[in-house]
Amino acid sequence: MPDRSDAHHTVWLSGEFIAAEGRGELSIAYQPIVDLASSRVVGAEALLRWTHATRGAVSPNTFIGFAEPEGLLSGPGSFALQTALDDLAAWRQSSAAARDLFVSVNVSPTQLDSPGLVTDLKQAISDRGMALQDLHLELTETAPPPGPGAVKALQALHGHGFHIAIDDFGTGYSSLLRVQNLPCDSLKIDRAFTAGLPDDVACKAIVASSLALAHGLSLGTVAEGIETTEQRDHLHRAGCVFGQGYLFGRPVDATTFRTMHLD
Ligand code: C2E
Ligand code: MG
């Protein structure tokens, strides 16, 4: 149970978070998403980073944890989207390997509720001469279910051709309902299940049934948290198409990403 000082600290931290973007404390790290058959890098997940002036790096699990319910992610969320598109445009200018690359950005349900989101995103894409499929939007399973406004926005985004991924699949309260009710193009299998591969019987069964569901619905598949070659080989044999994890690369800044994965 959090005590009074924890509560005070969170109030202080959320005040600091509100000021973070203006102080230039936010940045984006990128983690490669690879084709498991060839190990070719096909995409980059954009992950928000907050380096506080005195506290140093604050984990996204900490700041997303309070910022999401307090509705504080709209500014940082659009910073993540714009930065990811800018970095993809810059990579494409300097590297042929980035020509077919997509960026995958996490979006919170509250962000989806903002009016004009679909128009703004389409504009941001066309301003940079990109295609809608160049941007994947990841909707986490652990966040509160999207309300009616957010569902409408998701349907509009999907209808226009944006790629919607369900993140952390299998960890939410209503995973299957979400697949039934929300428009989506791919499932990201949570790293909690990858972690148990190749030996844990329950993880193997959950991964196999998630992949069967995705294939049955013609959805793309990405496994998260791949750290070993045994996990990669198991997932590839089980029919998972894309993968992500420390085995292929940790999240790094845009310049390092280009040097490590696109040169
Ligand atoms: P996520 O979207 O599921 O991102 C994957 C997380 O797993 C990242 O943690 C990444 O660093 C970590 N990870 C990747 N590969 C491995 C691995 O092989 N082993 C292990 N142990 N971990 C791995 P990170 O960056 O701390 O982000 C945590 C969560 O914060 C993200 O989970 C996402 O839900 C949220 N988040 C991050 N950036 C944003 C953002 O811009 N907007 C929103 N709404 N949420 C964000
Ligand atoms: Mg994600």
Ligand code: MG
């Ligand atoms: Mg995830």
